[in-house]
Amino acid sequence: MEYLDELYPDVRCELEYEKDYELLMATVLSAQCTDKRVNKVTKELFSTYDIFSLANVSLKEIERIIKPVGTYTRKAFYLKTIAENLVKDYQGRVPNDRVYLESLPGVGRKTCNVVLSNIYEVPAIAVDTHVERVSKRLNLANEEDNVTVVEKKLMKYFPKDKWSRLHHQLVLFGRYQCKSISPQCENCKLQVSCKYYKKKKIDK
Numbered sequence: 001m002e003y004l005d006e007l008y009p010d011v012r013c014e015l016e017y018e019k020d021y022e023l024l025m026a027t028v029l030s031a032q033c034t035d036k037r038v039n040k041v042t043k044e045l046f047s048t049y050d051i052f053s054l055a056n057v058s059l060k061e062i063e064r065i066i067k068p069v070g071t072y073t074r075k076a077f078y079l080k081t082i083a084e085n086l087v088k089d090y091q092g093r094v095p096n097d098r099v100y101l102e103s104l105p106g107v108g109r110k111t112c113n114v115v116l117s118n119i120y121e122v123p124a125i126a127v128d129t130h131v132e133r134v135s136k137r138l139n140l141a142n143e144e145d146n147v148t149v150v151e152k153k154l155m156k157y158f159p160k161d162k163w164s165r166l167h168h169q170l171v172l173f174g175r176y177q178c179k180s181i182s183p184q185c186e187n188c189k190l191q192v193s194c195k196y197y198k199k200k201k202i203d204k
Contacts, residue, residue: 020094028082054080138194141153
């Protein structure tokens, strides 16, 4: 935690949003896609439509805008259905209700954790591909653990009031330092705990 504080003293979600539903939809779009690309797409999407007009616009129009994020046909359906449900059930607002949010199409536990943590300051650790990779390399989780198990282990190891901050830090660490390919191991202060680094030394 001290090392992550040193690397990332000021952390925030890298997805750009102004309204609660914008974060929800941006997180849905970020599956198998970079935040940078999502931000380009949502800039046009949210400047053109609000949640009420998104509930009524055609799927083809949503598909046209979000095409660069990949699997855009399915994601367009998710966004339109999410908009329809939020307008119908909560006047367009995102509720602080995990059960309801996870009932929406395209919204799993990771997405829900991101939204509740950033919008309502609910302590949560969202395990994406970066958090999962870093956790396993640093022996915080086993290779065979699924994302739910990884999340539970991280929640067990770290103080609850640090979960949300830690999530952002692990994402950034995995995105920029402990990358999937060619991680920056040489100057990392976590080498002593890292299975990847130890294996790399042996292979050399």
